[in-house]
Amino acid sequence: MARSTEKKNAFYAQSGGVTAVINASACGVIETARKHKDKIGKVYAGRNGIIGALTEDLIDTSKESARAIAALRHTPSGAFGSCRYKMKSLEANKREYDRLIEVFAAHNIGYFFYNGGGDSADTCLKVSQLSKATGYPIQAIHVPKTVDNDLPITDNCPGFGSVAKYIAVSTREASFDVASMCATSTKIFVLEVMGRHAGWIAAAGGMAATENVDLPIVILFPEVKFSQGKFLKLVKEKVKQYGYCSIVVSEGVQDRSGNFLADQGLKDAFGHAQLGGVAPVIAGLIRDKLGYKYHWAVADYLQRSARHIASKSDVEQAYAMGKAAVEMALQGKNSVMPTIKRTSSKPYRWKIGEAKLSRVANVEKMMPKGFISRDGFGITKKCREYLEPLIAGEDYPPYGKDGMPKYVQLKNAPARKKLADFKVK
Amino acid sequence: MARSTEKKNAFYAQSGGVTAVINASACGVIETARKHKDKIGKVYAGRNGIIGALTEDLIDTSKESARAIAALRHTPSGAFGSCRYKMKSLEANKREYDRLIEVFAAHNIGYFFYNGGGDSADTCLKVSQLSKATGYPIQAIHVPKTVDNDLPITDNCPGFGSVAKYIAVSTREASFDVASMCATSTKIFVLEVMGRHAGWIAAAGGMAATENVDLPIVILFPEVKFSQGKFLKLVKEKVKQYGYCSIVVSEGVQDRSGNFLADQGLKDAFGHAQLGGVAPVIAGLIRDKLGYKYHWAVADYLQRSARHIASKSDVEQAYAMGKAAVEMALQGKNSVMPTIKRTSSKPYRWKIGEAKLSRVANVEKMMPKGFISRDGFGITKKCREYLEPLIAGEDYPPYGKDGMPKYVQLKNAPARKKLADFKVK
Numbered sequence: 001m002a003r004s005t006e007k008k009n010a011f012y013a014q015s016g017g018v019t020a021v022i023n024a025s026a027c028g029v030i031e032t033a034r035k036h037k038d039k040i041g042k043v044y045a046g047r048n049g050i051i052g053a054l055t056e057d058l059i060d061t062s063k064e065s066a067r068a069i070a071a072l073r074h075t076p077s078g079a080f081g082s083c084r085y086k087m088k089s090l091e092a093n094k095r096e097y098d099r100l101i102e103v104f105a106a107h108n109i110g111y112f113f114y115n116g117g118g119d120s121a122d123t124c125l126k127v128s129q130l131s132k133a134t135g136y137p138i139q140a141i142h143v144p145k146t147v148d149n150d151l152p153i154t155d156n157c158p159g160f161g162s163v164a165k166y167i168a169v170s171t172r173e174a175s176f177d178v179a180s181m182c183a184t185s186t187k188i189f190v191l192e193v194m195g196r197h198a199g200w201i202a203a204a205g206g207m208a209a210t211e212n213v214d215l216p217i218v219i220l221f222p223e224v225k226f227s228q229g230k231f232l233k234l235v236k237e238k239v240k241q242y243g244y245c246s247i248v249v250s251e252g253v254q255d256r257s258g259n260f261l262a263d264q265g266l267k268d269a270f271g272h273a274q275l276g277g278v279a280p281v282i283a284g285l286i287r288d289k290l291g292y293k294y295h296w297a298v299a300d301y302l303q304r305s306a307r308h309i310a311s312k313s314d315v316e317q318a319y320a321m322g323k324a325a326v327e328m329a330l331q332g333k334n335s336v337m338p339t340i341k342r343t344s345s346k347p348y349r350w351k352i353g354e355a356k357l358s359r360v361a362n363v364e365k366m367m368p369k370g371f372i373s374r375d376g377f378g379i380t381k382k383c384r385e386y387l388e389p390l391i392a393g394e395d396y397p398p399y400g401k402d403g404m405p406k407y408v409q410l411k412n413a414p415a416r417k418k419l420a421d422f423k424v425k
Numbered sequence: 426m427a428r429s430t431e432k433k434n435a436f437y438a439q440s441g442g443v444t445a446v447i448n449a450s451a452c453g454v455i456e457t458a459r460k461h462k463d464k465i466g467k468v469y470a471g472r473n474g475i476i477g478a479l480t481e482d483l484i485d486t487s488k489e490s491a492r493a494i495a496a497l498r499h500t501p502s503g504a505f506g507s508c509r510y511k512m513k514s515l516e517a518n519k520r521e522y523d524r525l526i527e528v529f530a531a532h533n534i535g536y537f538f539y540n541g542g543g544d545s546a547d548t549c550l551k552v553s554q555l556s557k558a559t560g561y562p563i564q565a566i567h568v569p570k571t572v573d574n575d576l577p578i579t580d581n582c583p584g585f586g587s588v589a590k591y592i593a594v595s596t597r598e599a600s601f602d603v604a605s606m607c608a609t610s611t612k613i614f615v616l617e618v619m620g621r622h623a624g625w626i627a628a629a630g631g632m633a634a635t636e637n638v639d640l641p642i643v644i645l646f647p648e649v650k651f652s653q654g655k656f657l658k659l660v661k662e663k664v665k666q667y668g669y670c671s672i673v674v675s676e677g678v679q680d681r682s683g684n685f686l687a688d689q690g691l692k693d694a695f696g697h698a699q700l701g702g703v704a705p706v707i708a709g710l711i712r713d714k715l716g717y718k719y720h721w722a723v724a725d726y727l728q729r730s731a732r733h734i735a736s737k738s739d740v741e742q743a744y745a746m747g748k749a750a751v752e753m754a755l756q757g758k759n760s761v762m763p764t765i766k767r768t769s770s771k772p773y774r775w776k777i778g779e780a781k782l783s784r785v786a787n788v789e790k791m792m793p794k795g796f797i798s799r800d801g802f803g804i805t806k807k808c809r810e811y812l813e814p815l816i817a818g819e820d821y822p823p824y825g826k827d828g829m830p831k832y833v834q835l836k837n838a839p840a841r842k843k844l845a846d847f848k849v850k
Contacts (some may be wrong), residue, residue, distance in 0.1 A: 013713045018602055018605045018606065020598075048608035048609065049609075051608065051609065057563045066613070076598050076601055076602065077598075077601035077602045077604060078605035078606075079602075079605075079607045081605055081608055082487075082605045082606060083608055083609040083610070084606075084609050084610045085609055135491045147539075159749070161523070165828055168828070168829060169733050169829065170727050170730075170731070172829060172830070172832065173445075173501050173502075173726075173727070173730035173731060173732060173733065173830075173832075174726040174727055174730050176500070176501055176502035176730060176832060177443055177726045177729065178502035178503065178726065179502065179506075180439070180443045180504075180506055180507045181442070181443065181509075181656070182506075183472075183473035183476065183504075183506055183508055184473065184474075184476065184508040184509050184510055185508070187727055189725075191727075197607075198513060201726075207827075207828075207829065208829075210827065210829070211709075213829075213832070213834065214834075277705070277721075277723075279723075287491060295725050295726055296702075296723065296725060297722075297723050297724060297725035297726060297727050298702075298704075298722050298723045299613075299722060299727070300599075300602065300614075300720050300721060300722035301598075301599045301602045301614055301643065301720055301722060302599055302616075302722050302724070303594050304602065304675040304725075305595075305598035305599050305601060305602040306595070306598055307598060308594050308598065308733075308734055309733055309734065328737060340594060355685060388827050388828065390828075391828035391829070392825075392826065392827065392828040393828060394821070394824055394828075395579070396819070396821070399819055401815040401817065402632075402635065402813050402816075402817065403590055403593070403632075403736060403813065403819075404593060404594065404597065404632065404633075404635070404638075404816070405597070405818035407597065407598075407601060407638070409638065
């Protein structure tokens, strides 16, 4: 692997959907780089992810105070802007890869840190191959992030623990609410959660109930084809037993034919297709078939940006992944991703591992079968043991006297451009 | 006013939609009553509100430990069950009022504490009149509660501050999220909030942005007739300036003809009417007219049960209202409600006042005109000064090692029945 001996600058960018803790990873990258000023010069951040690299729209993070960078640890969202942009193969898009090398060379960038999920791991892998293909020395390290928890090899992904905590806490709270109302009013509460392919987030709803806190929670996983008959029967049983029922439904639930339940062809008064969520579809089904009064909620972005209820272990791991990525770069590594290796669940212990990007890119980790209860509507003890440490601990942001969390907005000062303009297609 | 000299028991019940802090009021009532055992015997709670009184389904709160009662202070929802049930006038429903007296007499109840909003203030008023009408000595004190903040005389209502904090924090968090995504993806985030008649909760969304935290927030109030043209123009301007826009929409927004925007006659694939929220309607409008990529969320019960992000001043006031209600009863008062009197906004100072129920029942307090900005889409400085102290301070519940808040589920042991069954119509 190519290792530069002269002092090089670093590039860091955020990719895909942002999370409550992706900035904690940014904080880990930048703070660690700043501790190694002998080896790493500036950290340039890509404005809006990899697009910032292609358009030479680099943010000079050295212009930010230590305090502002430290505040990234408790600030949700992507402080430098993220993007949904997947680069094609080296062969199919030589123009863009050439441009990356041009920008890296112009700004003396030798380290590439890319913070994202499966797609960005793939981009990172391709960048790592530029070294060989072009001779330009670049070390590409992927920093894992995704609320979907679907990256392979790593035990879990930073970003997931906090959304899981939000869903678990919210489901418990709303269930308490419905329990109060059910005698004369609402008997059903439906909460729609993210996770189009994997049911990790929906599973977190199951954490609302425990041995000591008995609540009727029914989960609809994307991994389990929706059976209307079984579902309605179970909900009816729960209402009979508890007086109410909470339903946590993944946006990705499909019927037996593989169609998303959310795509029910809703039309508004003008005949326009209406993009529904799946929550109102489930609620409508219950109204039509069982006649119970219901309420429904769609958490959407609230769940992944809820830094106010972030999991402490998630924040720590997000930071640790950023730090480890820089340390790996300093060890001369390329084309790798730091991972979280669980060594014990009770008590929870983990250490940092390492995965080759070739084994990470474009691989989606699904929920193990053994995590979903036999009836398909709940989580198993094994799943509970896996999830519990990930939502453990609180890590509150500081609040102002005005009652609002103090999230930082960076200056995001641009580095001076040195090259001609470049259009991203 | 009738004042009993012998030691009497108390009745407490929760009414209407529950909140994150109504149990803090219950805690205030029960803890204060327990401090006056020389004057107040047991506190019986109505199972499912006033229905528990009518059906003689009384919960004996003396069976709960001091620790369990203390935990009510940090537990959302209605611990004894609430109800949506408004009693008719004394003349129209003599049967039910006679029954109340029968139950009160059978259980030696001399104090009636009813915890709710405008409808329950009306019920409480009617109960207070039973003293005169029947000669049975009963003191009825109303304990204010409503997320809608629409009770008159009191400066604000317990329950509102916490939902306002939730909406303000969530809107800030989601706005940060969209800001990260807007270059290549989502440009519009729509959050639907509660408040069918008054825009207090929607106004809280405006607190997400401040002088120091510049965010584009557009609010749709139920008080302002929806103007599609003006709205779309403003959203377009915000997107031009910021790259994105957050929209906080009250469920009660109406068009110029007075129809709820939420009632857009959605039909599902089978032609059934679909109860939409207003958020997807607004999102669909933006897609059709401006073509921006959007996301939408409906907070529903999550907002009013979110004890994890309760406002400290709200929790304190909820408790104080319960305590004051018992103290008023001990002073021999009847047909009153403790109120919150603001004496200063900066620094925030308040004291406990008192309102006659005849002036509270069935009066709805709307947002003052001076609280909505001239264009109709934002809040004024005056509104900000009013809201800020209400969302100030954090009051976190305790968490277990499992990462979950420790909310209490009471035993809710029934008191022995002494009367024949009674059916609520």
